[in-house]
Amino acid sequence: MRWGWHLIRLWSLLVYGFMFLPVAVVVLLSFNASQFGSFPMTGFSFRWFVELWNNDAIMRAFRTSIVLGLLTAVISTTLGVLASLALVRYKVPGANAISTLLIAPILVPEVVLAVALLLFLNFLGLHKSFTLLLFGHVIFTLPFVILVVQARLVSIRRDVEEAAMSLGASPVQTFFQITLPLMLPAVLAGALFAFTISFDDITGTLFWKPGGVETVPTQIFAMLRNSISPEINALGTVMIVMTVGLPLIGAAIARQLARKSGT
Amino acid sequence: MSTVILDKIVKRFGTFTAVHPTNLEIPEGTFLTLLGPSGCGKTTNLRMIAGLLDPTEGEIRIGGKSVNNVPIHKRNLGIVFQNYALFPHKSVADNVAFGLKYRNIPSSEIPGRVQKALDLVQLPDVGDRYPKALSGGQQQRIALARAIVIEPDVLLLDEPLSALDANLREDMRVELKRIQDQIGVTTVFVTHDQSEALAMSDQIVVMSAGRVEQVGTPEEVYNRPASEFVANFLGASNIIEGKCTGKDAETAALDVPVFGKVPVPADKAPHVSEGAAKLVLRAEKLLLMPQGADTTGMVTSEAVVETVDYQGQTVRYFIRAGDRQFQAINMIDGHPFAEGTTVTVGFRPIDCAGLPG
Numbered sequence: 001m002r003w004g005w006h007l008i009r010l011w012s013l014l015v016y017g018f019m020f021l022p023v024a025v026v027v028l029l030s031f032n033a034s035q036f037g038s039f040p041m042t043g044f045s046f047r048w049f050v051e052l053w054n055n056d057a058i059m060r061a062f063r064t065s066i067v068l069g070l071l072t073a074v075i076s077t078t079l080g081v082l083a084s085l086a087l088v089r090y091k092v093p094g095a096n097a098i099s100t101l102l103i104a105p106i107l108v109p110e111v112v113l114a115v116a117l118l119l120f121l122n123f124l125g126l127h128k129s130f131t132l133l134l135f136g137h138v139i140f141t142l143p144f145v146i147l148v149v150q151a152r153l154v155s156i157r158r159d160v161e162e163a164a165m166s167l168g169a170s171p172v173q174t175f176f177q178i179t180l181p182l183m184l185p186a187v188l189a190g191a192l193f194a195f196t197i198s199f200d201d202i203t204g205t206l207f208w209k210p211g212g213v214e215t216v217p218t219q220i221f222a223m224l225r226n227s228i229s230p231e232i233n234a235l236g237t238v239m240i241v242m243t244v245g246l247p248l249i250g251a252a253i254a255r256q257l258a259r260k261s262g263t
Numbered sequence: 264m265s266t267v268i269l270d271k272i273v274k275r276f277g278t279f280t281a282v283h284p285t286n287l288e289i290p291e292g293t294f295l296t297l298l299g300p301s302g303c304g305k306t307t308n309l310r311m312i313a314g315l316l317d318p319t320e321g322e323i324r325i326g327g328k329s330v331n332n333v334p335i336h337k338r339n340l341g342i343v344f345q346n347y348a349l350f351p352h353k354s355v356a357d358n359v360a361f362g363l364k365y366r367n368i369p370s371s372e373i374p375g376r377v378q379k380a381l382d383l384v385q386l387p388d389v390g391d392r393y394p395k396a397l398s399g400g401q402q403q404r405i406a407l408a409r410a411i412v413i414e415p416d417v418l419l420l421d422e423p424l425s426a427l428d429a430n431l432r433e434d435m436r437v438e439l440k441r442i443q444d445q446i447g448v449t450t451v452f453v454t455h456d457q458s459e460a461l462a463m464s465d466q467i468v469v470m471s472a473g474r475v476e477q478v479g480t481p482e483e484v485y486n487r488p489a490s491e492f493v494a495n496f497l498g499a500s501n502i503i504e505g506k507c508t509g510k511d512a513e514t515a516a517l518d519v520p521v522f523g524k525v526p527v528p529a530d531k532a533p534h535v536s537e538g539a540a541k542l543v544l545r546a547e548k549l550l551l552m553p554q555g556a557d558t559t560g561m562v563t564s565e566a567v568v569e570t571v572d573y574q575g576q577t578v579r580y581f582i583r584a585g586d587r588q589f590q591a592i593n594m595i596d597g598h599p600f601a602e603g604t605t606v607t608v609g610f611r612p613i614d615c616a617g618l619p620g
Contacts, residue, residue, distance in 0.1 A: 159348040162315055163406075165335045166342040167413060168365030174336075177361075181352050 023240060030233035048234035058235060061219035065199055068130075068215060072137040072198040077191040079138070080145030081183075085175075088153045103147065105140040113140060114207035128210040136208045137198040144197065145190035152186030153179075185254035192250040196243045265326030265416040265449060266291045267312060272321035274307050281307045283473045284321070289417075289451060289466075294443055296452045298460040299470035300496070305453045306421060308470075312451060313419050314338050325416055336365075341410030341448075345422040347402040349394040355381075355405050356390035362413035380412035381405075383442060400431045407439070411446060418443070420452040424459060436462055457497045461485060469493045487531050487616055488543060494618070499546035499579075501589045504620065507532075507540040515617050517542050521585040522562045525612045532617025539620025548614040549591040551580060551600055552607045561609035568604045582608060 033043035052058055083102060087095050105113055117136055118128075126132070156179065164174040180187070202217040209218060216239060220232055267289040274282040282304040289295045297305035310316040312323060314335035322329050330338055349358050359377045368376070381387050384404040394402055403423060410418060423439070424432045440463045443450050454460055460467050461481040469476040469484055469492070477489040488494035491502055505519030515532040517525045519542045527535075527542070551568070552558065566584035578599040580591045591608065593599075600606055 157346065157348065159344045159346060160350060162313075162335070163342060163344060163348040163409075164350070164361065166313060166338075166340055166419075167362030167409070168336050168339075169361075170334075170336050173365075178350060 026233050026236040027240065029230065030237040032230060032233070034230070048230045049238075051231050052234045052238070055231065057214070058216075058219055058231070061214040061216050064213060065215040065217075068134060068137060069195045069199040071134055072141055073191045073195040075134070075138050076141045076145050076194040077187060080142055080149050080190055081187060083142075084146055084149040084153050085179075088150055089158075099146075099150075103143045106143045110140065110203040111207075114204045117204075118207050128208060130210065130213060133205065133208045133210070133213070136204050137201065140201075140204065141194035141197050144193040148190045148193065149183060149186045152183045156182050185257050188250055188254055188257075192247050196247060200239060200243050266324075267417055267449060267451070268324040269308070269312070270322040270324065272308070272311060272318045272323065274304070274311060274316065275319045281473055282311075282318075285475055287468065287475070287478070289449055291449055292447045293465045294440070294450045294452065294463060295466045295468065296454060296460040296464040297468050297470060298454060298457065298496075299476075300455055302472075303470040304473040305455075305468075305470050307473075309419055309421055309451060309453045312417065313340055313342055339413070339416050341413060341415035341418045343403070343406050343410050343418070343420045343423045345426055347394070347399075347406045347426070349402055349406055349409070351394055353393075354390065355386075355392050355394065355397070358394065358405060359390075359409045359412050361409065366413065376412055380408040383411070383445070384408045385438075399427055400435060403427065403435060404438075407442065411442070411448065415448060418448045418450040420450065422454055423452075425454070425456070432459075439463065461497070469496060471496075487533075488618070489534075491541065491543075491618060494543045494616070499590050499592065501544040501546065501549065502618075503542040503544060503587075505540060505542060506620070507535050507537050507617070510535060510537060514612075515540070517615075517617055521564050521587055525562050525615060527615050527617045528613055531613075531615065534619045535617040536619070541618040541620055543616040543618060544589075544610055545614065546579070546590040547577075547592040548610045549589060550609055551582070551591055551593055552609065554605060554607050556607055558607060558609045561611055563607055563609035566606055566608045568600050568602050568606060571599055571602050573599060582606070584608060 028041070029039070030048055031044050031046070032041050033045035033047060034041070083098075086092055087099055092098065114136070117132075117139070121128070121132060160182070161174050161178055164178045165171065169177055200217055201215075202221060205215050205218055206221070209215065214222065216235065220235060223229060223232055267287075269285055269287040272282060272285045272287075273280070285308065287308075297308055299305045307316060311318050312325075314330065314333065318331070322331055324330065325338065350361065353361070356374075356377050359380055360373050363373050363376060377390065378387065381390060384407055386401055386404050386408070389397060389401065389405070394405065397405065403426075407423070420439070424435050427435060436459055452460075452463065464481055466478060467481055467484045468478050471492050477484050477493045479487070479489075484493060485497050488497065488500075494500040494502060503519040503521070505517055507515055508518050508524075509516045510529060510532075513529055514526040515529050515535045517527055517532075517535070517540055519525060525542055532540070550561075551566075554565075564584045566582040566589070568580055569583050569588065570581040572579040572581075576595065577592055578595050580593065580600065582589050582591060589608070
């Protein structure tokens, strides 16, 4: 039996290696001093990060992505929290159907969703715009927010809210004093999900973005069509730091909050 | 502190009627218990008084004013829930101070009032701790402090002791009653535990299937049950069907199988008239004695011990007399009777009650 476990361990290592080695290579090469974005390493340098900083197109894409991500996070989280409250706390006719409908965008392949929204817009005679792009991102980040927030809300006992109201807090005061603080970890997690998913989405974005607007992923995609510039490695590193680092920080904060609230 | 009146209250959930028309008056300062098995409507009544449920029909008045259209947060009630319902993200002091913030109380006075409430529940030093760091009994005391610090008109207790373990429950029972006596607030207590109800209440309302079976002091409902349900729910009773052969101002003469004629005091059989009647014989009033013992003043019969359920201080016997089985709960004097022993069983007629047949 023992060699069996060793085999499993080895296999896992191979899987992880296969998944993460390319990422490690990108990070490593982003510090390569060479002209070309490939091995061999000729020296350690921050040169490509500086070039990145001075590249207007990339910086513009970066700003677009950040604004888009933040707006998506704010809108998705607000809608998600409200929807979860309605579905969990109030008797809504057809709650199950509504819930399924809101979660559905996760189940539909993104390409299908992207094309569908685009066709719908054509049908309405609307043009592609930043608002539409934002709209699309909200649609497919909303399910994640709802799933996380709903799970948390179910575990918050109703009698805690009833106690607050019996003590004189109005329903709105009860929400801000009791319900929201108790579900804050889930709300933050939902917002982070929404931000990171929006930040590195490419499929939907390619379909929905108006001409001349690029997000970081679509910018990389465009740059790759010409040549593999070492700048892309640097950009990749920044993306990795953001999409991995942010959720980790978020999780740490959430755990801290949860510990303080004792739940 | 106010009188609470339920005026022809009805609560229906769809086609199910949880509370049939109920009238109830809870005088100022009374400790009133709603007692009954689960699903009898006692919690529904409490939640309607609290404003967590709207009555389908009827009116609820607190201190003379109708509260039907007053939302819960404007009713000035203290509620203690079964699972404490403390705010886990607030310290104990903040929990207790919560209700004060919504009242016109100068913020400089709040710490003093919180401390006074914590003193009252005998937990003066836990203010800066979080609820999670406290035991169940301590959490329930804090929940009580939080409910009374706002000086509520009515204190509502929704099975506050049932989440605690047995020993703690009895301590808290005494404690709760002491605090209620001290502040004199009108209190409605919901429980399914008859011993809690008997020990704590000024008035007990026994409920069954959405209806009030009997309202009375603990002694009244225990000694003069108004129905078979009440007789069985409060302690164990033997109900023997028989007939009443005559009734005057003093006694109602009941004739029952096995024991024969039993002259029940008339005031303990108020609704009995000549004809079919039932004798209520409490299990602890039915004594087992060795054959030939002195049974002066008792109604007796021969019986055989069938089952012995030893409980330490007391013992519960199932005995067979004639073709019937009876239940008896006796203090143990020496050794309990063994199964199969033939004994004399007897009771005093004044310990019985009569119900119409």
